[in-house]
Amino acid sequence: MLALLLLLQSPSDIIVTGKRLVEAQAKCARGECTTLRDAQATIALAEEKFRDGDYLDAKALLARAISRNRDKAAEAPRPVAALYEAMATVSLHEGDQDDYRRAVAHQVETLRDNLPAEDPAVLSATTALGDMWIKLKNFPQAERTYRGIEEEALENGRSSAAMMAGLKRVWLAAAMRKPREANAMLDALERRPIAQEERFRTALKVVRLRIAVSDGDDAAITKLAGDIGEGQGEAPILIWAPPYPKDASSAANAHARSFGLVDAIDTRSSDLAGIQWVDVGFWIRPDGHTAEAELLRGSNAHAWAPAILAQIAQRRYSARSGDSSAGDPGSYRIERFTRGSTYITPKGSLIRRRVRSSGFEVLDLTESAAPPPT
Numbered sequence: 001m002l003a004l005l006l007l008l009q010s011p012s013d014i015i016v017t018g019k020r021l022v023e024a025q026a027k028c029a030r031g032e033c034t035t036l037r038d039a040q041a042t043i044a045l046a047e048e049k050f051r052d053g054d055y056l057d058a059k060a061l062l063a064r065a066i067s068r069n070r071d072k073a074a075e076a077p078r079p080v081a082a083l084y085e086a087m088a089t090v091s092l093h094e095g096d097q098d099d100y101r102r103a104v105a106h107q108v109e110t111l112r113d114n115l116p117a118e119d120p121a122v123l124s125a126t127t128a129l130g131d132m133w134i135k136l137k138n139f140p141q142a143e144r145t146y147r148g149i150e151e152e153a154l155e156n157g158r159s160s161a162a163m164m165a166g167l168k169r170v171w172l173a174a175a176m177r178k179p180r181e182a183n184a185m186l187d188a189l190e191r192r193p194i195a196q197e198e199r200f201r202t203a204l205k206v207v208r209l210r211i212a213v214s215d216g217d218d219a220a221i222t223k224l225a226g227d228i229g230e231g232q233g234e235a236p237i238l239i240w241a242p243p244y245p246k247d248a249s250s251a252a253n254a255h256a257r258s259f260g261l262v263d264a265i266d267t268r269s270s271d272l273a274g275i276q277w278v279d280v281g282f283w284i285r286p287d288g289h290t291a292e293a294e295l296l297r298g299s300n301a302h303a304w305a306p307a308i309l310a311q312i313a314q315r316r317y318s319a320r321s322g323d324s325s326a327g328d329p330g331s332y333r334i335e336r337f338t339r340g341s342t343y344i345t346p347k348g349s350l351i352r353r354r355v356r357s358s359g360f361e362v363l364d365l366t367e368s369a370a371p372p373p374t
Contacts, residue, residue: 024037027041028042028065029065029068035069039069039083042062042064042083043082045061046058050089050093051279053275053298055090059090059096059099062086062090066087070106073113077113077114077121078115078121081121084103084106085103085107087099087103088100088103088104092135093277093361093363094275095340095343095354096354100132100136104132105132107125107128108128111125117158118160123161126164129149130143130146130165130168131168134172139172146166146169149162149165150165150169160194163189163192163195166188166189170182174211183208186208186211206237213240222288222316236318236320237318239318240315241311241314241315242311242314244307244359246358246359273354274301274354276298277299277302278298278308278336279297279334279335280295280308281332281334282333284330284331284332286320286330287319288316288317288319289317294309308337333366334364335363336362336365337360337361338360338361339360340359340361341357342354342357
């Protein structure tokens with residue numbers, strides 16, 4: 001959500017913390033702010049609450065701001081879309097898939113209806129609906145969405161949007177263990193003129209190499225980490241990571257729901273899942289290995305956290321110039337992990353409630369301006 005604040009290009013005196021932030025947001029809640037300032041203050045305050053694990057309070061803040069500003073979409077589409085995107089992020093972690101789906105749809109609608117088709121904000125939101133279906137584990141619908149976006153963009157000469165959707169289709173095919181199909185689509189994408197632009201040339205290279213090391217071969221990963229890292233001055237790129245640990249019953253139910261089937265293991269009317277989260281900090285060394293993964297803080301119940309630390313320890317990122325033996329520690333990252341949950345109405349009950357689901361929602365919380373721990 002911090003990235004949303006930067007995208008709004010807001011005055012720095014609005015992005016503050018503590019008492020001044022609460023006062024600024026309260027002023028906006030009384031209707032005394034522009035839409036831009038309201039979005040700035042509300043997203044900043046919601047981010048503070050999110051970081052502290054107060055997901056429901058963050059959602060309530062954002063919901064009220066959306067209610068105040070939804071009719072301002074035509075005159076201030078970026079701030080209104082930012083509010084929807086923040087709501088989608090919090091709702092996804094909180095487990096309310098209905099709110100998440102609605103927020104993403106309104107975000108995309110706001111940008112498409114009020115900005116030019118080639119505007120960077122519209123392009124970045126082009127594939128948001130497909131991403132949403134992936135998050136909801138409806139992979140066939142995600143593929144149909146990406147394909148429709150790509151075909152429509154090609155027909156209308158929007159080559160950037162078509163390439164972005166095409167890359168999403170490739171990665172989805174690879175994730176579904178269809179490497180031959182994924183590589184064939186990559187070949188077709190590389191023949192497009194826009195593939196020669198640096199941003200897409202790098203993206204195509206990364207996707208192809210990640211497909212090549214999907215089996216986790218360490219020697220291949222080491223070579224490819226160095227190849228991708230050459231010439232990269234930005235943040236390290238994730239090359240390979242093992243799957244996250246799975247809870248068998250939750251995974252079985254989530255798989256069944258993705259195909260519209262009943263749960264394999266019935267949820268009882270007394271079942272209820274609380275919000276469980278942890279923040280993990282770790283170093284990404286210049287050679288692409290991770291080190292010193294540690295639990296920084298979390299909710300009261302997080303017995304599953306050691307499995308996350310083990311997963312991070314096996315990740316490989318792109319290498320870059322630098323020598324850890326000469327005092328270059330690499331870059332430090334903090335990620336929020338929220339244990340998967342969803343809302344359902346169990347058999348024998350009329351009450352909709354949050355229950356355990358499979359997987360984790362992950363969000364990068366790193367602030368580049370904050371000094372890393374020694």
